[in-house]
Structures are given as structure tokens and as C-alpha cells.
Amino acid sequence: MTSSYCFLVFTITILLSAILPIGFAQIISYSNFNYTEISYQDNLTGTPPHVLGIKHYADSGGAAVVRIGRVNYYNNITSSYCFEQRLLLRIIQTNGNVTEIKYNDTNEIQDINYCLVSGKNPISIYPLFDQYILVSYVHATNTSDNTTFMDRGMVFDWNGTNLSKLEFGPSYLIKGTTIWKPNEFIVNNITPKNGFLRLSAANGTGDFEWSQYAYNGNGSFKLMTKNRTHDNAFFTSFQVTVFATLDGGYAIVYANSTNMASTNTTTSSDATEFTTTAGLYALILGYNQTTTPKRIILYELSKPNITFTYLYCSVDFVSIGHSCVTAVSHVHTAVNQTNTTIITTATQTVPVTVAPATTASQTIVTVVPVITTVPQSVATTIFIVKIRFLSSGSLLSIDPIFPPNSNITNVNVRTLPLGGYAILLRQFSVLALNLNFSLYDEENKPTNYNFPLKPIVTDLLGAFDITQNNTMLIAQNETSNSAWKLLSITMPKLTPYNDDGYGNLHIIATQPQNKINNLTLNHNSINITFRESITFSNGFLNIYQITSEGSFLRQKINSRTCDQSTQCNISDNSVILNVLECTFNEPEGKYCIQMDNNFVMSSQYGEPMLGIDPNMWTFQIVVDNDPNSKHDSNIQGSLRLTANGTQHFQNLDSSKQSEFIDTLIKELTTMIPTENKRLDSNQNVQFDKSKLLISFLISGRNKNQKLYSTEIVKNLNLLINNKASTPISSGNATSYLDDNYGVQITHSLAESIAENKTKFITLFVVIVAFLLVFLFFRAKAKEGENLIILQFGVTMFRFISYVIFVIFDSTAISFLYTPR
Numbered sequence: 001m002t003s004s005y006c007f008l009v010f011t012i013t014i015l016l017s018a019i020l021p022i023g024f025a026q027i028i029s030y031s032n033f034n035y036t037e038i039s040y041q042d043n044l045t046g047t048p049p050h051v052l053g054i055k056h057y058a059d060s061g062g063a064a065v066v067r068i069g070r071v072n073y074y075n076n077i078t079s080s081y082c083f084e085q086r087l088l089l090r091i092i093q094t095n096g097n098v099t100e101i102k103y104n105d106t107n108e109i110q111d112i113n114y115c116l117v118s119g120k121n122p123i124s125i126y127p128l129f130d131q132y133i134l135v136s137y138v139h140a141t142n143t144s145d146n147t148t149f150m151d152r153g154m155v156f157d158w159n160g161t162n163l164s165k166l167e168f169g170p171s172y173l174i175k176g177t178t179i180w181k182p183n184e185f186i187v188n189n190i191t192p193k194n195g196f197l198r199l200s201a202a203n204g205t206g207d208f209e210w211s212q213y214a215y216n217g218n219g220s221f222k223l224m225t226k227n228r229t230h231d232n233a234f235f236t237s238f239q240v241t242v243f244a245t246l247d248g249g250y251a252i253v254y255a256n257s258t259n260m261a262s263t264n265t266t267t268s269s270d271a272t273e274f275t276t277t278a279g280l281y282a283l284i285l286g287y288n289q290t291t292t293p294k295r296i297i298l299y300e301l302s303k304p305n306i307t308f309t310y311l312y313c314s315v316d317f318v319s320i321g322h323s324c325v326t327a328v329s330h331v332h333t334a335v336n337q338t339n340t341t342i343i344t345t346a347t348q349t350v351p352v353t354v355a356p357a358t359t360a361s362q363t364i365v366t367v368v369p370v371i372t373t374v375p376q377s378v379a380t381t382i383f384i385v386k387i388r389f390l391s392s393g394s395l396l397s398i399d400p401i402f403p404p405n406s407n408i409t410n411v412n413v414r415t416l417p418l419g420g421y422a423i424l425l426r427q428f429s430v431l432a433l434n435l436n437f438s439l440y441d442e443e444n445k446p447t448n449y450n451f452p453l454k455p456i457v458t459d460l461l462g463a464f465d466i467t468q469n470n471t472m473l474i475a476q477n478e479t480s481n482s483a484w485k486l487l488s489i490t491m492p493k494l495t496p497y498n499d500d501g502y503g504n505l506h507i508i509a510t511q512p513q514n515k516i517n518n519l520t521l522n523h524n525s526i527n528i529t530f531r532e533s534i535t536f537s538n539g540f541l542n543i544y545q546i547t548s549e550g551s552f553l554r555q556k557i558n559s560r561t562c563d564q565s566t567q568c569n570i571s572d573n574s575v576i577l578n579v580l581e582c583t584f585n586e587p588e589g590k591y592c593i594q595m596d597n598n599f600v601m602s603s604q605y606g607e608p609m610l611g612i613d614p615n616m617w618t619f620q621i622v623v624d625n626d627p628n629s630k631h632d633s634n635i636q637g638s639l640r641l642t643a644n645g646t647q648h649f650q651n652l653d654s655s656k657q658s659e660f661i662d663t664l665i666k667e668l669t670t671m672i673p674t675e676n677k678r679l680d681s682n683q684n685v686q687f688d689k690s691k692l693l694i695s696f697l698i699s700g701r702n703k704n705q706k707l708y709s710t711e712i713v714k715n716l717n718l719l720i721n722n723k724a725s726t727p728i729s730s731g732n733a734t735s736y737l738d739d740n741y742g743v744q745i746t747h748s749l750a751e752s753i754a755e756n757k758t759k760f761i762t763l764f765v766v767i768v769a770f771l772l773v774f775l776f777f778r779a780k781a782k783e784g785e786n787l788i789i790l791q792f793g794v795t796m797f798r799f800i801s802y803v804i805f806v807i808f809d810s811t812a813i814s815f816l817y818t819p820r
């Protein structure tokens with residue numbers, strides 16, 4: 001029941017992000033992350049470890065996984081680098097700790113995986129959720145026959161344990177050839193625990209295949225649905241991407257370029273100008289959908305010689321829905337024909353010296369500039385198009401942007417989590433890559449932030465990633481033979497809206513406030529105010545308590561099933577949720593609230609709204625603990641099992657029954673939560689209308705203990721009565737508790753005497769007085785009148801004890817008397 005969803009964030013400082021006074025400084029500051037590596041292979045000790053990839057978790061507080069490797073040899077035939085034959089992953093946790101994973105079984109991950117193929121690594125890493133990492137690779141029954149290549153996946157945890165394997169199917173061979181081109185995209189569901197989608201080119205065809213995988217527990221996944229497209233569109237220069245949509249499904253977005261065979265635009269007639277269309281299309285798949293939907297058109301251009309060179313899509317963090325940014329190159333007749341010849345200078349990496357097998361450090365390549373003379377009438381324009389669209393396929397906007405520097409054709413674009421986007425221009429140099437980037441705001445205007453490092457010299461693959469907290473991590477060119485380095489740049493917030501730390505630009509305010517510790521004990525409502533008007537959709541809001549042992553679910557609210565007249569209300573742009581009084585019951589307790597995507601949707605567009613990630617909305621309950629508070633007493637009571645639970649219990653042998661009760665008590669102790677041993681059971685059971693009652697005892701509060709026993713009873717009763725929305729429903733033993741019964745209080749004789757000393761003394765006095773009166777009257781009275789006196793006495797006794805009970809007990813546990 002411990003969940004890794006919320007972390008102990010209160011003591012954690014994020015080492016990776018440089019702290020910036022945003023809004024004031026226009027100068028971007030950097031911070032470095034250096035990590036020292038040992039070499040596992042003797043002949044590679046003198047070569048630097050390279051960062052081959054960086055990927056971050058969507059959850060887990062944004063931990064990043066870095067893949068590293070040293071160059072093992074240079075493959076003369078394929079003109080590519082081959083790295084050491086082991087999978088080396090480094091997990092950079094949010095507290096700066098690094099966990100190392102090493103996998104070296106070359107029978108499973110064969111050498112072909114460690115060589116670059118057309119500039120791409122056959123091995124891909126995908127951080128999924130919790131501590132799971134998916135690694136995809138190719139496995140061949142005969143490594144020299146590339147028609148036997150099959151794609152596989154393996155799931156690792158942070159201990160480096162291989163938890164499961166996946167057989168994905170044949171690896172991609174280009175139609176009509178035996179040219180192998182590893183090409184796949186895996187994208188995690190927007191709710192990472194719901195699985196992932198894999199897109200791959202289908203072997204030997206122009207189609208691609210998509211497969212949805214569902215999580216199967218314990219780090220394993222199973223194929224859910226699979227189908228293929230029939231566009232016959234997948235050719236080598238094709239741009240395709242996949243991303244997770246807010247409604248829990250996926251979108252496949254791809255671009256079709258118009259024929260590039262001739263750059264001679266004078267030959268193209270007006271007719272071809274209008275019939276050839278380049279375009280950007282999307283297939284929007286629902287979660288667990290089995291069919292391939294019809295494509296929707298996102299963007300089309302009726303011009304020849306249009307090539308889409310880059311494509312990036314994601315949830316639109318600022319607006320509603322999703323957005324794609326794409327780089328488009330257009331070869332056309334220059335508007336201004338001048339006498340100067342236009343020369344484009346490209347660089348190409350060519351090996352000149354190949355090292356003798358022993359001295360790896362000499363494995364070096366030089367850069368040869370390739371000067372291409374382009375006819376003066378032809379020019380290339382590169383422009384960026386930003387397209388916003390809804391899950392339904394409706395377009396919201398299309399904005400073309402022309403970046404100033406257009407002679408670099410290797411353009412990457414990334415939207416930033418806190419608004420705006422970065423355009424990255426990449427140029428190769430010796431075993432390194434120069435990266436220049438510029439930032440654009442939501443109005444597509446260049447911003448004037450000053451980047452002191454221009455260009456950033458990154459390593460041979462130019463690995464970089466942008467984490468959810470708006471930090472760009474870039475591999476730095478490795479100069480040391482024992483360490484790799486990352487440059488961490490906190491990007492400025494380019495949104496016109498304030499972000500109050502929820503990681504969700506649509507949220508204006510919440511109650512309890514974020515990171516302000518002023519919540520009162522037993523507070524029973526939550527408010528969330530959005531920037532736009534909203535309605536309930538279908539998702540959970542989870543309230544976790546964060547302790548040193550982990551985080552514990554305290555209550556969950558489903559926006560589809562919760563009672564909209566009493567529990568869940570919306571007034572225009574505010575959500576008001578009533579929570580159980582027992583949820584915020586821990587004095588000085590730390591809490592975190594997580595909200596699923598699609599918990600609410602936009603009223604205007606009917607589009608799911610982004611949720612709140614774990615650890616973003618956190619607060620603490622502040623109370624003055626009164627050290628001189630009054631002592632309170634033990635309470636004894638009973639719990640009831642459901643019919644199912646009773647049956648389950650009866651099927652257990654006696655030692656297992658006793659274990660069941662122990663588990664029940666242990667689970668309840670953490671769910672309330674209260675100190676160990678405050679809640680106990682003498683293992684007594686009995687039947688109540690064929691259902692089993694289990695007795696329990698709550699000991700009175702001592703100094704330094706948090707809750708009064710009456711409060712514990714009250715919380716326990718609320719938890720069990722609202723079983724469906726509390727952890728009671730997910731415990732191993734607690735799930736068998738009867739929510740119609742809750743808890744009932746019983747008193748044992750000894751306890752009643754001990755607890756109610758004054759009452760018993762009073763009673764004793766009354767009885768003695770009564771006896772005296774009785775004896776007195778008996779001595780005086782005649783035969784036959786005694787009985788009346790006796791009856792009077794009994795009536796008096798009943799009355800007095802009833803009055804005593806009502807006065808002393810019923811106030812303490814008043815809810816027991818409220819009718820249900």
C-alpha cells in the first residue's frame with residue numbers, strides 16, 4: 001500500500017535546477033552535473049564515457065535516466081561507431097543521487113545493438129513510471145543475416161533487475177531491400193501506469209504498425225491491441241511521431257513531403273503546383289482501441305518541394321488540447337535574383353585515421369566541409385509551423401514562424417512545459433555537436449534571453465532532454481576519460497500566465513494553498529480554481545499523506561462517480577470537493593494532492609484538462625499540540641466483516657485467522673494513522689447475523705501521542721463507512737470490512753468499572769442508600785408492601801444509570817447515535 005507516487009519532497013532540494021530570479025534577469029544561468037565513471041573494459045580506460053541518451057520520467061519527480069558508453073571500435077564497413085558491449089544506465093534522482101545499472105549479457109543484447117545505424121542507436125531507453133525502465137533493442141537468431149532481426153524489450157528496475165521481456169516482432173527492413181533501419185517510437189500513456197504505445201515500421205512494407213500495451217503488474221506488460229495503417233506512406237525521409245493524449249489515448253502524427261526529385265521549379269507547371277500537397281496528418285487512437293481510425297488533416301501546403309524535416313508533438317501546456325511543431329524546408333525560386341552565387345556549406349563527418357586496435361584514443365574523425373554550389377535562382381527557406389488541435393481533431397490555430405538563421409538545416413524544436421518553445425540548431429563537428437538555441441514565446445516572438453554559452457558544445461550524439469520542471473539537460477562534450485557531464489539550464493517561463501508551482505498553467509489557486517502550511521486539523525474541503533470554466537469528466541483526485549516511510553493514500557475522489565449534489569461541486573471555474581474529516585487528521589502531517597488528467601474538462605471545448613502531478617501540490621497541517629491535554633480512556637469495540645469476508649475468514653485455519661486479524665490491525669494502524677499498539681485486538685470473534693465481528697481495543701492517549709481514542713474511533717468509523725474512497729478498499733484484510741457496520745463500541749465490565757469509577761461510587765452509594773431505606777421500611781412495614789418498595793428502587797436504579805450513561809458517554813461518541 002506504500003505508493004511511490006508522492007515523495008518526501010520537504011527535505012529534498014532539486015540539485016539539477018539552477019535557481020533563477022525569473023522575470024528579472026534576462027541572462028540564463030547554467031549549472032553542471034559531473035559524474036565519475038570507472039571503466040569496465042581494460043582497453044577503454046583511456047577513452048571518455050559518452051552520454052548516448054537522456055530521458056526523464058513523467059512521474060517520479062522528474063528523475064532522469066542517462067545511457068552512457070565508451071567507443072569500442074570504429075566500424076570501417078558501416079562507417080559508424082560501435083560502443084562497449086554493455087548497457088550502462090545512470091539514474092539521476094531528484095535529490096542528486098545516482099543509481100547505476102549495468103547489463104552485460106551479449107547473448108541477449110548482441111553487439112549489433114551497440115553500433116550506430118544511420119546515426120541512430122538500435123537501443124532506446126524509456127523511463128516508464130515508479131522505478132521501471134523499458135529498454136528496446138534488436139535480437140537476431142543470425143546476426144549476419146539482417147532478415148532475422150527481431151525487436152525486443154526488457155523492463156529493468158533501479159536495482160538493475162530484469163523484470164520482464166517483450167517480443168515486439170520483426171525489425172524493419174526497407175521494402176524491396178535488405179536494408180535494416182531500426183525505427184520505432186514508444187510513448188508512455190499520459191497516466192504512465194496505463195501502459196504505452198509502440199509504433200514501428202512494418203517489415204518490408206510502406207505501412208506502420210501500432211500496438212498498445214497495458215501494465216500487467218510487477219514490471220511486466222501485455223499486448224492489448226494492435227493494428228496497422230494502410231497508407232503505404234512510410235519511406236525513409238518520412239517524419240512520424242507519437243504522443244499520449246489527455247483523454248488516455250495516443251496520437252500518431254506524420255508528415256508527407258512533396259516530391260523532391262527535382263529542384264528545378266521552372267519545370268513544374270501550375271497544375272502540379274496545385275495537385276501535389278504536402279501535409280501533416282494525425283491518427284487519433286482511443287485507449288484500447290482495436291481499429292485504425294481515418295486520418296485527420298492538421299496542415300496542408302499545395303506547393304512542390306516541401307519537406308518536413310522535424311516534428312515534435314505534445315500536450316499543449318498553455319492552451320487547451322495538443323500542439324505540434326514542425327520544421328519545414330521549402331526549395332523555391334529566390335525572390336531576389338542577384339549576381340552572387342549562393343553557397344551552402346555543410347559539414348560531413350569522415351574517418352581519416354582508424355586507430356590501431358590498441359590505442360583507442362586515436363580513433364578520430366575529421367570534418368570535411370562540403371561546398372555545394374546552388375543555382376542562384378533557387379533558395380531554401382526553413383520555417384517552423386505550430387499547430388494547436390483538440391482530441392476531436394478540430395484545429396485551434398496554425399502559426400508559421402520564420403527563424404532568422406536558416407542556413408542550418410538540422411533543426412529541432414521543442415515546446416516547453418512552462419510555455420513557449422525552443423528552436424535548436426545543430427551542427428556536427430569533431431566527435432561533438434554544436435548546439436545553438438533560441439527561445440520563442442507563446443506569441444511566436446523571439447525572446448531576448450541572453451545565453452552566455454553560444455554554441456553549447458555537446459557530445460557526439462548531441463543528447464538532450466527537457467524535463468517537466470522546465471529544465472533542459474544537455475550532454476557536454478566529454479573531455480575527461482573518467483567522467484561525463486551534463487549542463488542543466490533552467491528555462492524561463494514564457495507563459496503569459498502565472499504558474500504557482502502546480503506544474504499546470506490552467507490552475508490559478510487552490511485551497512489548501514500550495515506549500516503554505518496553514519491547514520487546520522480535520523479540514524473537510526478542497527477547492528481548485530481554474531483559468532477557464534470546467535465540468536467534471538472522468539478521473540481521480542488522490543490525497544496522500546507523506547511520511548518518512550513513504551506515502552499513503554488517504555482518500556480518493558472519482559469525478560465521474562462522486563455525488564455532485566453533496567460531495568463534488570463546480571461553480572463556473574472552481575471545483576469544490578468535500579473530503580472526509582478523517583483525511584487531514586494528523587497534527588503536523590504532510591500531505592500531497594495529485595489530480596489525474598481528465599479529472600475535469602473544459603466546458604467550452606469538451607477537452608480533457610491537464611491534472612496535477614504528484615509532489616506539486618503539497619502542504620502541512622499546523623497545530624499547537626497542547627502538552628497538558630487531558631488523559632483519555634481506552635475504548636473497546638468491534639468491526640464486522642462482509643459476508644465475503646466472513647467466508648474468507650472461515651476458510652482459513654486458526655493460525656491464518658490470527659494472522660488475518662494481525663494484518664487487519666496493522667493495516668488499520670497505518671490507515672488511520674496512529675501509533676503502533678494504540679489499536680489492538682484480543683482476537684475475540686463472534687457472530688452477528690451470520691457475519692463475523694472482530695473485537696478491538698484502542699488505548700487511551702498518552703503524552704506525545706497524537707489522537708485521542710475517541711478521535712481514533714471516529715476516524716476509523718469514517719474510513720470504513722466510506723470504504724470505496726479510502727484505502728480500506730485496497731488493503732489485504734481491510735477490504736473485507738463491512739462499510740454498513742463501521743465500528744461499534746462495546747464496554748467490558750472491568751473497563752466500565754475502571755473507566756467510570758465515579759459513576760460506580762455514585763451507584764454504590766445509591767444502592768447502599770436504597771438498601772438502608774429498604775431495610776428501614778421492611779423493619780417498619782407490614783408483609784406485602786415490600787415488593788412495591790423494591791420495584792421503586794429498581795426503577796430508580798435504572799433511571800439513574802441511564803442518566804449517567806447519557807451524560808458521560810454519549811457526548812464523547814455522539815456519532816454513534818446519529819441515525820444512518
Ligand SMILES: *[C@@H]1O[C@H](CO)[C@@H](O)[C@H](O)[C@H]1NC(C)=O
Pocket residue numbers: 032033034485
Ligand atoms: C564539472 O565540470 C565543469 C566543466 O569541466 C567544471 O567547470 C565544474 O567545476 C565541474 N563541477 C564539479 C562539481 O566538479
Ligand SMILES: *[C@@H]1O[C@H](CO)[C@@H](O)[C@H](O)[C@H]1NC(C)=O
Pocket residue numbers: 076354355
Ligand atoms: C578500413 O577500410 C580500408 C579500406 O576499405 C582498409 O584499407 C583498412 O585497413 C580498414 N581499416 C581497418 C582498421 O579495418
Ligand SMILES: *[C@@H]1O[C@H](CO)[C@@H](O)[C@H](O)[C@H]1NC(C)=O
Pocket residue numbers: 095097
Ligand atoms: C543518497 O546517497 C547517499 C550516499 O550513498 C545515501 O546516504 C543517501 O541515503 C541517499 N539518499 C537517498 C534519498 O537515497
Ligand SMILES: *[C@@H]1O[C@H](CO)[C@@H](O)[C@H](O)[C@H]1NC(C)=O
Pocket residue numbers: 040104
Ligand atoms: C558481466 O557482469 C557480471 C556481474 O556484474 C560480471 O561478473 C562479469 O564479469 C561481467 N562480464 C563481462 C564480460 O564484463
Ligand SMILES: *[C@@H]1O[C@H](CO)[C@@H](O)[C@H](O)[C@H]1NC(C)=O
Pocket residue numbers: 131157158159161
Ligand atoms: C532493490 O534492492 C534492495 C536491496 O537489495 C531491496 O530492498 C529492494 O526491495 C529492491 N527493489 C526492488 C524494486 O526490487
Ligand SMILES: *[C@@H]1O[C@H](CO)[C@@H](O)[C@H](O)[C@H]1NC(C)=O
Pocket residue numbers: 117144145146147178179180181
Ligand atoms: C543487411 O544484409 C544485407 C545482405 O546480407 C547487406 O547487404 C546489408 O548491408 C545489410 N544491412 C544492414 C543495415 O546491415
Ligand SMILES: *[C@@H]1O[C@H](CO)[C@@H](O)[C@H](O)[C@H]1NC(C)=O
Pocket residue numbers: 147148149170171173175176177203204
Ligand atoms: C521481413 O521481410 C522480408 C522481405 O521484405 C523477409 O525476407 C523477412 O523474412 C521478413 N522478416 C520477418 C521476421 O518476417
Ligand SMILES: *[C@@H]1O[C@H](CO)[C@@H](O)[C@H](O)[C@H]1NC(C)=O
Pocket residue numbers: 231232233256257258259276277
Ligand atoms: C504522399 O504524397 C504523395 C505525393 O507526393 C502521394 O502520392 C501519397 O499518397 C501521399 N501519402 C499520404 C499518406 O498522404
Ligand SMILES: *[C@@H]1O[C@H](CO)[C@@H](O)[C@H](O)[C@H]1NC(C)=O
Pocket residue numbers: 264265266267375
Ligand atoms: C530546368 O528545366 C528547364 C526546362 O526543362 C531546363 O532547360 C533547365 O536546364 C532545368 N534546370 C536545372 C537546373 O535543372
Ligand SMILES: *[C@@H]1O[C@H](CO)[C@@H](O)[C@H](O)[C@H]1NC(C)=O
Pocket residue numbers: 214224288
Ligand atoms: C480492452 O478491451 C477489451 C475488449 O473490449 C477488454 O476485454 C479489456 O479488458 C480491455 N483492456 C483494458 C486494459 O481496459
Ligand SMILES: *[C@@H]1O[C@H](CO)[C@@H](O)[C@H](O)[C@H]1NC(C)=O
Pocket residue numbers: 226227228290291292293
Ligand atoms: C484494424 O483496423 C481496421 C480498420 O482500419 C479494422 O477493419 C480491422 O478489423 C482492425 N483489425 C483488428 C485485428 O482489430
Ligand SMILES: *[C@@H]1O[C@H](CO)[C@@H](O)[C@H](O)[C@H]1NC(C)=O
Pocket residue numbers: 043044071072073356357358359360
Ligand atoms: C577492445 O577490446 C575488444 C575485445 O575485448 C575489441 O573488440 C575492441 O576492438 C577493442 N577496442 C579498442 C578501442 O581497442
